[in-house]
Amino acid sequence: MTLAPETTDLKVQVRLGEDWLTVCDLPRLLPGRGVAALLPDGSQVALFRDRAGRLYAIDNRDPFGGAAVLSRGLTGSHQGRPFVASPLLKQRFDLESGQCLDDEAVRVATYEIRTA
Numbered sequence: 001m002t003l004a005p006e007t008t009d010l011k012v013q014v015r016l017g018e019d020w021l022t023v024c025d026l027p028r029l030l031p032g033r034g035v036a037a038l039l040p041d042g043s044q045v046a047l048f049r050d051r052a053g054r055l056y057a058i059d060n061r062d063p064f065g066g067a068a069v070l071s072r073g074l075t076g077s078h079q080g081r082p083f084v085a086s087p088l089l090k091q092r093f094d095l096e097s098g099q100c101l102d103d104e105a106v107r108v109a110t111y112e113i114r115t116a
Contacts, residue, residue, distance in 0.1 A: 014045055014057050015112035023047065026115055029055070034071035034084065036060050045111055046071035048095055050082055056095035057111035062086045063100075070108070 010026040016039065023037035029049035036044050044060035048071075060068045065088040073084040075095075082095040092101040093108055100106040 010115040013114050013116050032075050036071035044068045055113045057113040058098050059109040062088050063106050063108060064089050064091055
């Protein structure tokens, strides 16, 4: 019998260098909504889960406004690519690559993510 992820004790982890850091329980990630997690160096990562269950992790800092708000942005897709739109000035960031879809010179960091 296979259990839905929401009924298990799965943890979400992000890769930091050679190590994996547990940042939250999987059920905390609701499809279409972001969650911010504090990293050991004081920076933040924005975590997302899409409706298909795929997980994404990007830097939470909006490079245009400087505030740590990307986890509060609206998610969507453009030409089949998942993105989050910043709640500040609405620039869209590809959740897989971190590339800004509205300014090709700008990119946010992405993190490898997994459940364990």
